[in-house]
Amino acid sequence: MTPQIQVALKNALRTGVILFVFALIGTAMLAFTHDRTEPVITRGQLAEKRALLSQVLPAALYDNDLLASQQSVAPDDLLGTRQASALWLARRGGVFSGVVMEAVAPDGYSGDIALLIGIDANGNVTGVRVTAHRETPGLGDYVDRAKSAWIDQFSGKSLTNPDSGHWKVAKDGGAFDARAGATITPRAVIKAVKSALDYFAQHRAAFAAPIRGQAPAWKETDA
Amino acid sequence: MMTMNEFRSLFHNGLIKQNTGLVQLLGLCPLLAISNNIVNALSLGLATTLVMAASSGAVSGVRNFVPHEIRIPVFVLIIAALVTVIDLAMNAFVHPLYLVLGIFIPLITTNCIVLARADAFAAKNHPLHSVVDAIAMGLGLTLVLLILGAIRELAGQGTLFSGIDLVFGKAAKSFVLHVLPNYHGFLLAILPPGAFIALGLLIAANNWYKVRTVQRARTTVPVAA
Numbered sequence: 430m431t432p433q434i435q436v437a438l439k440n441a442l443r444t445g446v447i448l449f450v451f452a453l454i455g456t457a458m459l460a461f462t463h464d465r466t467e468p469v470i471t472r473g474q475l476a477e478k479r480a481l482l483s484q485v486l487p488a489a490l491y492d493n494d495l496l497a498s499q500q501s502v503a504p505d506d507l508l509g510t511r512q513a514s515a516l517w518l519a520r521r522g523g524v525f526s527g528v529v530m531e532a533v534a535p536d537g538y539s540g541d542i543a544l545l546i547g548i549d550a551n552g553n554v555t556g557v558r559v560t561a562h563r564e565t566p567g568l569g570d571y572v573d574r575a576k577s578a579w580i581d582q583f584s585g586k587s588l589t590n591p592d593s594g595h596w597k598v599a600k601d602g603g604a605f606d607a608r609a610g611a612t613i614t615p616r617a618v619i620k621a622v623k624s625a626l627d628y629f630a631q632h633r634a635a636f637a638a639p640i641r642g643q644a645p646a647w648k649e650t651d652a
Numbered sequence: 653m654m655t656m657n658e659f660r661s662l663f664h665n666g667l668i669k670q671n672t673g674l675v676q677l678l679g680l681c682p683l684l685a686i687s688n689n690i691v692n693a694l695s696l697g698l699a700t701t702l703v704m705a706a707s708s709g710a711v712s713g714v715r716n717f718v719p720h721e722i723r724i725p726v727f728v729l730i731i732a733a734l735v736t737v738i739d740l741a742m743n744a745f746v747h748p749l750y751l752v753l754g755i756f757i758p759l760i761t762t763n764c765i766v767l768a769r770a771d772a773f774a775a776k777n778h779p780l781h782s783v784v785d786a787i788a789m790g791l792g793l794t795l796v797l798l799i800l801g802a803i804r805e806l807a808g809q810g811t812l813f814s815g816i817d818l819v820f821g822k823a824a825k826s827f828v829l830h831v832l833p834n835y836h837g838f839l840l841a842i843l844p845p846g847a848f849i850a851l852g853l854l855i856a857a858n859n860w861y862k863v864r865t866v867q868r869a870r871t872t873v874p875v876a877a
Contacts, residue, residue, distance in 0.1 A: 443719070444721060444722050447717065447719060447722065448722050448725060451726050451729055451730070455729050455730065455732075455733040458733050459733055459737065462741060466744035469744035469745070470740070473744070473747050565839065565843075566688070566808075566839075566842050566843075567809055567837045568837075568839065
């Protein structure tokens with residue numbers, strides 16, 4: 430080996446080792462922080478999810494751990510979903526009392542509007558929240574609960590109240606208000622909530638059935 | 653240690669002469685994305701300042717151990733690790749604030765001004781100077797963000813400080829100033845093109861002011877002589 434190559438090799442090795450040491454320190458820092466923060470973050474996320482669910486389904490309606498009841502359902506046209514979505518089954522005293530479903534309004538002004546819809550066992554909407562959207566700020570975004578209370582008018586509505594001909598904005602002869610100049614967004618949301626109610630009507634029997642692999646709470650099993 | 657003059661010149665440099673938003677034109681991606689109202693703008697500005705101060709201090713502290721050829725990867729590593737640590741810590745310990753700023757924190761990594769200051773200043777200077785320089789640069793960016801946010805919010809929705817309740821809780825809702833009552837909004841100002849137009853006008857105003865100052869100096873010198 431010529432002396433130049435030896436020097437070059439030595440240099441490369443030296444910089445490599447230094448880079449390695451920095452990578453090691455950085456990784457150690459991240460690992461330490463992650464280790465310290467992860468339980469707190471997970472707890473925070475669960476609390477957040479629980480708070481969101483309780484916004485669409487009153488806590489008085491159930492006594493089971495709603496988060497633990499999460500089920501995955503296949504994509505469905507009525508839910509507007511193209512991928513598997515989640516739903517949560519509420520029970521009180523072991524009896525089916527309501528459901529929270531993820532749904533999508535695919536025909537918003539700028540694409541999908543993600544919704545969380547709560548429905549009680551009798552098929553009445555208990556609450557709706559927009560969880561993600563790209564509607565125009567200041568125009569169509571009033572469907573977001575953080576911007577206005579518009580979305581509250583779904584509470585207590587069902588497939589018979591109003592009847593199916595009136596699940597529209599007032600401008601189209603329906604029962605729901607909408608702001609002038611921004612009717613595409615509310616139309617999409619109203620349609621999605623109506624479809625979710627149709628989905629609920631089709632699947633209510635399955636929701637109310639005892640959870641698979643788990644004995645109903647009112648029937649103790651002898652081991 | 654640091655003299656008052658050095659301190660002042662670093663701040664003059666960061667806030668005016670080398671202002672990242674108006675002169676260096678660095679870090680425009682987050683600048684344009686987040687400046688649609690004052691609260692967002694101020695939050696991103698302060699978060700960026702915090703990250704810059706931390707990363708410049710760290711880079712300056714290790715500057716004598718880093719060979720020239722691999723300084724950029726090492727600096728990127730330091731900045732990315734620091735941003736992630738701050739992101740995780742905020743998520744865990746100041747969660748309400750994180751809900752507001754959360755989206756901006758990873759965005760800060762995309763801000764080339766952080767790396768630019770690390771390489772152009774912190775890699776050659778004492779840690780104390782580097783931290784002061786980073787804070788000055790960060791505040792310069794915050795200032796531009798604040799002006800942009802105010803212009804866009806005022807033109808776009810006729811208010812100032814909307815969304816402040818997200819930072820200070822529900823009680824702060826009354827801080828929102830409805831400067832133009834019954835204003836129907838000017839959507840363009842809130843959408844991304846509004847950011848480009850407003851920033852363009854700001855840069856133009858800044859350049860006009862600079863040119864005018866130079867011309868005045870020129871015209872007054874012969875008279876005095």
